[in-house]
Amino acid sequence: MNKKLFIYLTFIGLIGLLFSCEKDETKAVLSANPIAPTIVSMPDLTLKRANGLNILEFVGTAIEPGFQASVTYYLEACAKGTNFQDAILILSDKQALSFKITVADLDGILLKKFPADLVSSIDFRIRAVLSLSSGTGSYVYSSATKTADVKTYGPPALSLTVAGKLQTITSPGDNKLYSGWIYTDGTPFQFTNNDDGKKYGGVLVAGEVSCALTENGPAIALEAGAYNFTADINTGKMKLTVADVTIGIIGDAVGGWGDDTKMVFNFTDRTWNITKTVTAGGIKFRTHNSWAAVNVGYNPAGADLNNLYQNDGKTDSKDIKDIAPGKYNIKLYLETTPMKVVFTPTN
Known part of the structure; x- marks a missing residue:
């Protein structure tokens, strides 16, 4: 009886060992040189509102890690040459053979990073993230970058x-x-x-x-x-x-408080400019013919040309009264933080 029991237990042990060996032989092993995904082709990326419902397709190939793995693919874009430091996600999927998106949807995504109605050079890639069931973490592999000129469109x-x-x-x-x-x-x-x-x-x-x-x-x-x-x-x-809504300069130092003189906008540095003779007195800047919108002068907390103040409806800006008499090129920065004004004497 004991001999039969011994033979039986030995037989069970051999079967367990056999299955254990088979399991070890089929264990997932990551290839030393996985083949990364690739972008095979990209669509025409001159985006037009009239084609908003058209389908665009990015065609790729899957990663080959050397075994069957759970993979998520991400189609990403960034400004050319920025190495995806500020990448924007376009699509994600469990396969990389075909990423499909409408013209309107792609346009909406790209407008988060790129200007409307202009051509931008954009880098694209497919990034593959492998998740291993063994619990050893994830592995990331990216395709070579493909660059395309993309024209987005903004609102009508x-x-x-x-x-x-x-x-x-x-x-x-x-x-x-x-x-x-x-x-x-x-x-x-x-x-x-x-x-x-x-x-x-x-x-x-x-x-x-x-x-x-x-x-x-x-x-x-x-x-x-x-x-x-x-x-x-x-x-x-x-x-x-x-x-x-032209910006004007006003005050008894530049002709009086009865009316303002329109300034000229410079698109390059987005400033308001005028050449003006300054005398003793005060200066402010306002919306032409109105104090309702822009009402800019010294900050009540202190007289500083590099820290101007906009009337907030409760506390008024202060007159700029300390400019020495003379003729100046005056440059007003309303789009900077803080706002500022530069008085440059002319010859």
């Missing part, structure tokens, strides 16, 4: 070129209602619809703040300055409304 826009600069007003709701800020040097202009090429113009009577818009209408004439525009090009309702 009416554009014009004036003051040497292409400028736009946009329709975020895509409902033919456009709005935006424009600076003009006084050159008459028409609006051009970026989607269909149609042109719009009208006659804005001096002193009026609105006029009818017509397709192929006359060029719109405005005094030099900055304006907030709203334009409605819905059939039967076409209308343009403008509000003068």
Whole structure:
């Protein structure tokens, strides 16, 4: 009986050993040189609103780690040459053979990092993350980078070129209602619809703040300055409304508190500029003909040209009173933090 029991137990042990060996033989072993995924082809990346529902396809190949593994693939993009330090995720999937996305969806993703209506050089890659069931962690392998010129599109826009600069007003709701800020040097202009090429113009009577818009209408004439525009090009309702938001300099040191003198906007450094003779007295900066929006001067906490203050509705800005009499090129920075102004004496 004991002999039979011994033989039986020995037999069970041999079977266990056999299965253990088989398990060891099929154990997942990561290849010393896994073959990374690749990007085989990319679609035309000149994105257009009219093609918003079209499907774009990025074709790739899978990683070959040397065994069957759980893999997640990430299609990523970054500005050319930045080595994916600030990568943006386009798609993720359990396979890398085909990443599909609509034109509109890709455009929306890329607009988070890249400017609208311009061509950007963008690097793309497929990044594979292998998860091992053995609990030894994850391994990451990336494809070689592929670079493409990508043109995104922003909201529907009416554009014009004036003051040497292409400028736009946009329709975020895509409902033919456009709005935006424009600076003009006084050159008459028409609006051009970026989607269909149609042109719009009208006659804005001096002193009026609105006029009818017509397709192929006359060029719109405005005094030099900055304006907030709203334009409605819905059939039967076409209308343009403008509000003068030019920045002016005012004060008894520059001609009096009764009226301001318009300044000139510089697109390069985004400053407001004027050459002006300064006498004894105070200076402030404001929206043309109004204190309601911009009302900038010294900070109540201290007189510092590099730390100007905007009236917050509770505490007023202070007059700038310590500029020595003379003629100056005056440069006002309203888009910096803090705001500042530079007075440079002229010869």
